[in-house]
Amino acid sequence: MPVRPSRVRRLNARKTVARIALVGAALTIVASYFAIQKSVTLIVEGEPEPVRTMSSSVGELLDSHGIDVGARALVVPPAITPLMDGMTVIVQHRYFDPIASDAPLSLATATNPQGSTDVGAWVMEGVDGSATMLAARPTEDWFSVGDPVGQPDVTAVHVVVLGKDHDVLTDAATVGALLSAMGIEPDRNDRVLPSLSAPLHHDDAIRFTSIDYRVATVDVPVPFTTRTTYTDDLDPGQARITAQGRDGVMRETYRVKVVNRNVMTRQLLDREVLQVAVPQEREVGRRESSATSNAHGSQVGDASWYSFAPGNGLTAAHPWLPFGTVVTVTNLDNGRTVTVTINDRGPFGGRIIDLSQEAFARIAPLGQGVAHVRLGW
Numbered sequence: 259m260p261v262r263p264s265r266v267r268r269l270n271a272r273k274t275v276a277r278i279a280l281v282g283a284a285l286t287i288v289a290s291y292f293a294i295q296k297s298v299t300l301i302v303e304g305e306p307e308p309v310r311t312m313s314s315s316v317g318e319l320l321d322s323h324g325i326d327v328g329a330r331a332l333v334v335p336p337a338i339t340p341l342m343d344g345m346t347v348i349v350q351h352r353y354f355d356p357i358a359s360d361a362p363l364s365l366a367t368a369t370n371p372q373g374s375t376d377v378g379a380w381v382m383e384g385v386d387g388s389a390t391m392l393a394a395r396p397t398e399d400w401f402s403v404g405d406p407v408g409q410p411d412v413t414a415v416h417v418v419v420l421g422k423d424h425d426v427l428t429d430a431a432t433v434g435a436l437l438s439a440m441g442i443e444p445d446r447n448d449r450v451l452p453s454l455s456a457p458l459h460h461d462d463a464i465r466f467t468s469i470d471y472r473v474a475t476v477d478v479p480v481p482f483t484t485r486t487t488y489t490d491d492l493d494p495g496q497a498r499i500t501a502q503g504r505d506g507v508m509r510e511t512y513r514v515k516v517v518n519r520n521v522m523t524r525q526l527l528d529r530e531v532l533q534v535a536v537p538q539e540r541e542v543g544r545r546e547s548s549a550t551s552n553a554h555g556s557q558v559g560d561a562s563w564y565s566f567a568p569g570n571g572l573t574a575a576h577p578w579l580p581f582g583t584v585v586t587v588t589n590l591d592n593g594r595t596v597t598v599t600i601n602d603r604g605p606f607g608g609r610i611i612d613l614s615q616e617a618f619a620r621i622a623p624l625g626q627g628v629a630h631v632r633l634g635w
Contacts, residue, residue, distance in 0.1 A: 295310055473514070479506070588621075
């Protein structure tokens with residue numbers, strides 16, 4: 259015959275069952291709490307922070323952290339987006355265009371055709387190295403050893419745009435999506451390395467080189483020339499302008515290669531004279547002065563110079579004047595004179611006298627080479 263349990267034993271059994279049920283309920287609540295809790299990375303004004311939250315949307319997460327997002331603030335992803343484990347949320351109040359401005363890129367997003375900024379990839383610059391790694395790495399589960407609970411899909415890359423360096427964070431999956439988020443739409447002349455379709459990986463180096471070909475025109479002045487005639491109405495060296503000159507204008511057309519906004523090469527395509535230069539007319543005197551009129555003889559022609567003249571000082575070579583003859587040489591273009599002594603023979607080729615280097619420098623620049631002169635002796 260079975261023994262009926264006593265009242266005390268029945269009471270103890272009931273208490274044990276109640277305790278087990280209470281512990282089970284507590285474990286269920288704890289498990290549910292951790293099941294709905296999410297690990298996310300929150301980046302506000304470039305400062306990343308790993309957080310755990312039970313918020314169901316991005317907006318609830320921002321409200322729970324007391325973050326006020328005004329009308330000009332950009333939230334990526336939008337506030338209505340359901341919050342997922344491992345997600346990265348960006349809040350930024352400043353906008354910069356890396357192409358139109360030299361200022362650092364804070365945040366930009368690729369836009370859809372309607373101009374909305376709540377779709378597409380985003381890109382941000384200005385986060386230091388440690389913060390970049392924190393934002394880009396997966397978040398770890400508190401109950402695991404190194405097992406990631408979610409991948410935030412944030413990539414840290416180095417981008418060179420128009421020769422300027424940018425260390426950026428982005429959720430873009432490809433090089434093309436990253437450049438689009440930076441406001442860059444390459445054309446067929448531009449160079450992108452690696453290609454636009456290449457997937458992005460951490461620490462990738464992206465280089466965008468803008469190449470443009472343009473046609474440019476330049477109006478170039480054409481200096482007028484001077485025509486000189488000699489007259490006996492003026493003394494040697496005296497001159498008068500009989501007709502004023504006028505510069506001309508020539509238009510040159512070039513094909514210009516521009517790399518990163520810098521002109522690299524120019525290829526001349528065409529020249530067109532827009533205005534013809536008008537030469538200046540002048541008269542220069544050649545009348546003999548009183549000094550040369552009393553001389554024994556005179557001669558007009560071209561003088562040159564040579565560096566191997568014998569002797570030193572003011573000497574000259576003449577085809578037939580006796581050695582030792584003292585000759586006054588007058589530059590008919592400027593009136594300067596020099597007195598030389600004949601000690602050599604020459605020249606033999608159309609010129610009437612060869613001056614020593616020192617003598618020629620007295621009446622004309624050595625670079626001129628030849629001067630129109632009058633000799634008197």
